Amino acid sequence: MTYAGFWRRFASTVIDGIILLIPTILLGMIVRHGEMSGILLWLIYKPVFECSPLMGTPGRLFLGMQVTTEAGGRLSVFQALGRHLLSYVSGLFLFLGYFFNLFTAKRQTFHDLMVGAVVIRSEVSTDQPWFEIWKKQISEILGASTSLPSGGSTEKARQRSSTLETLEQLHKLHQQGALTDEEYKAKKEELLKNL
Numbered sequence: 001m002t003y004a005g006f007w008r009r010f011a012s013t014v015i016d017g018i019i020l021l022i023p024t025i026l027l028g029m030i031v032r033h034g035e036m037s038g039i040l041l042w043l044i045y046k047p048v049f050e051c052s053p054l055m056g057t058p059g060r061l062f063l064g065m066q067v068t069t070e071a072g073g074r075l076s077v078f079q080a081l082g083r084h085l086l087s088y089v090s091g092l093f094l095f096l097g098y099f100f101n102l103f104t105a106k107r108q109t110f111h112d113l114m115v116g117a118v119v120i121r122s123e124v125s126t127d128q129p130w131f132e133i134w135k136k137q138i139s140e141i142l143g144a145s146t147s148l149p150s151g152g153s154t155e156k157a158r159q160r161s162s163t164l165e166t167l168e169q170l171h172k173l174h175q176q177g178a179l180t181d182e183e184y185k186a187k188k189e190e191l192l193k194n195l
Contacts, residue, residue, distance in 0.1 A: 001072065001175070002121040003107035004065045006098070009119055015059030020045055044138070047080035052137040053167045053192065054128060061124045070106070070116050072175070074168050077141055079115045086111035123174070123181060133192070167191050 024038035031037045049057040055066040055074055067083075069075060075083070090097025090110045097110030106118050140160065167188065174184040 001118070004119040004121050005107060006101045008063055008065065008121075009060075009101065012057065012059035012063045012065060015062060016045070016057045019058055043084070047077070047084045048134055048137050048141065050083070051075045051077045051080035051141075052133055053164055054124075054130075054133055055171075056124070058130050060119070061128070064121055064124055065119050066122045066124065067117055067119050070118055072120075072172055074164065075115070075117060079117060083111050083115045083117050086114050129192075163191055 020042060023041060027037040027041065028035055046057055049060075050067045051074065053074070054061060055068055060066065067075060067080075069079070087097075087109070090100075099109075100113065101107050101109050104113070106112075108118060112118060170179070170184065170187055170191070173179050174181075179187070
């Protein structure tokens, strides 16, 4: 694995900030107590993308990075949320937590170290249906936390879980060079249709 450096990660944060700026302004103008809606959007944006099959926000993916566990797997919802909330702690004291990246072997920040995450360089297709994947991930998270599974939804959840595991294995094979870019992209698109 090749770990992402400080400036590349910083640039992706700027890109994500620009992406979030317009919806935040619109929410502030349209919705009563829009500031709170904007804050909520900022709080869920990164964790939802980072625990999705994409394993990164549009800004990270655009610059060829993904957020994974130290073993190369996908972050859980709790790891992604914890990582994001701890990133605010990293920024509290003159952003010192972010500068850990300059001195750790795996280029990890404070919040990466706390949840066992790494940001890796990766060949990522930028022609993804970002919004659709984000919506599905939010639905999956909310569905898992608000509903009791019935027989049909249990089977559907099991099928989704299996598809996500297959996506992770596919990604690892691609990173190891066992699949060409074309093979990886075709198989990934086929699997994403099943989600």
